[in-house]
Amino acid sequence: MVADLLVNIFIIGLSFLGLNWASNLGINNALKVSKVTGLSKTAIGFSLIAFSTSLPELTVAVIASLSGGAPLSVGNILGSNIVNIALIIGLAALIIHYRRPRQVNINNEHHGNELIPVFAKEELGNLHFGLLVASIIPLVLIYIAQATWALGFALISIFVVYIYQISKVRIPQENGTVSPDERKKLKRYLFFTFLGAMGVIISAKFIVESAVAIAGFVGVPQTVIGSTIVAFGTSLPEITMDLKAFMRGQPSLAFGDIIGSSFINITLILGLTLFLPALVDGSLTMNMSVYENLVIFSIITNIFFWYFLSQGKIGQKEGAIFLFLYVLFLITTVGAI
Numbered sequence: 001m002v003a004d005l006l007v008n009i010f011i012i013g014l015s016f017l018g019l020n021w022a023s024n025l026g027i028n029n030a031l032k033v034s035k036v037t038g039l040s041k042t043a044i045g046f047s048l049i050a051f052s053t054s055l056p057e058l059t060v061a062v063i064a065s066l067s068g069g070a071p072l073s074v075g076n077i078l079g080s081n082i083v084n085i086a087l088i089i090g091l092a093a094l095i096i097h098y099r100r101p102r103q104v105n106i107n108n109e110h111h112g113n114e115l116i117p118v119f120a121k122e123e124l125g126n127l128h129f130g131l132l133v134a135s136i137i138p139l140v141l142i143y144i145a146q147a148t149w150a151l152g153f154a155l156i157s158i159f160v161v162y163i164y165q166i167s168k169v170r171i172p173q174e175n176g177t178v179s180p181d182e183r184k185k186l187k188r189y190l191f192f193t194f195l196g197a198m199g200v201i202i203s204a205k206f207i208v209e210s211a212v213a214i215a216g217f218v219g220v221p222q223t224v225i226g227s228t229i230v231a232f233g234t235s236l237p238e239i240t241m242d243l244k245a246f247m248r249g250q251p252s253l254a255f256g257d258i259i260g261s262s263f264i265n266i267t268l269i270l271g272l273t274l275f276l277p278a279l280v281d282g283s284l285t286m287n288m289s290v291y292e293n294l295v296i297f298s299i300i301t302n303i304f305f306w307y308f309l310s311q312g313k314i315g316q317k318e319g320a321i322f323l324f325l326y327v328l329f330l331i332t333t334v335g336a337i
Contacts, residue, residue, distance in 0.1 A: 005217050008210035015210070018203035023244040026052070026196025030253060032189040043166055045245075045256020046130060046263070048190070052197030053237035053257060054264045056205075061269045065276040071290070073273040078138065078294035079333075081262045083235040085301045086326035088258060091239075092246040093319025099247075129162060134262040135302040137270075138295045141288045152274025159267035200237045262302075297329045 026049065034044045057080055061073040137155070141147070238261050245254035288295075304321060308314050 005214060008213045008217075011206055011210045012214075015203040015206040018199060018206075020244075022196045022199025022203060023240045024196070026193050026200065026241060027245055027248065027250065027253065029189045029193040029196060031250070033186065033193055034253075036183055036186045036189065039167075040256075041250060041252040042256035045253040045258075046166060046260030047163060047256075048193060049197065049241060049253065049257045050260025050264055052194055053200065053241055054261050054269065055197075055201055056235075056237060057265055057269050058272070061273045062276065065273045066280055070273050070277055074270065074291060075294060077265045077270050077273070078291060078298050080235045080238075081134065081138075081265055082294070082297050082301055082326065082329055083232065084238050084258050084261050084265075085305050086322045086329065087232075087235070088239050088242050088254075089305070089314060090319045090322030090326060092243055092254070093314050093322070094316060095243070096246060097316040097319065130166075130263040131259050131302070131306070133158060133162075134259065134266050135299065135306065137266045138298040138302075142292060142295050144288050147274055147288050149275050149278035152271040152276075152278075155267045155271030156275060157271075159264065159271065162263075162267075197237065197241070200240050293332060297325070297332075301325055 030044050030049055031041065033039070033048065034041045037044075039047075057073075057076060061077070065073055144151070238257060242254040242257050245251070245257070301322075304318075304325070308318050
């Protein structure tokens, strides 16, 4: 047993090294894709990175919905959206606040210790609809007594239409036109971006499995493991990629992934969760009232996110508020078990 514990600890350490390498690979190539295609970094994060990092939730949704476990997928979707905003942005804000030196100009204004001291509002404007959808749909779920395949089809349609719309948005090149040689490398950049995301997901899988094994060894109840480690694990790709992007001074890429992952979770993945069972046994009806706690926290988190972005500032105070919301969410969720 002790040998197994040491092996799992070793696997976790090795997997974290893999996370670091894979996230660097994904971010570097995503930036190159942005430059070659003319898509903004926010749009790249919203589509390419967000879809890649949402694969764990997508996998859970497909497997669970086809095997009669759709309620598990819905809980995972709503919980992941809370993690994406409250935990990731909260951690990033505090880490950057304490790692970056406080700079003071002649007007005694502080810079360099905020998550977004200067935010590309024109880029975020392209994603307002995505954030709006991720905010409104959880609210609608509270008032829907029974969710069926029709709602799933509608959500999938919203995803397809909006991704098509955002793919047509282009930004002027900062350093002139892109050379033909760079354009020829686009497929290579896309491949390595996807490869980096896959590396993050695989590393996260090993971390979660080893963490569950260690928790079982020390006697932590399975209910606690499921509501904390496993839920955290499906969002680990977003956590790794986005924290790395924030630390490297690429907030547009990170915010695009955060908003995009939430949008994909609440449209494509929730839509598939509700729609796929109809292809198997012809029907699915879900009582959405059991997710009231998750929905309430999702709405509260999104409201704070909207407000902080409208103020153009996410610093130490805002980060602390997000982390408080996440801790409160964990307490109420575990307490309800």
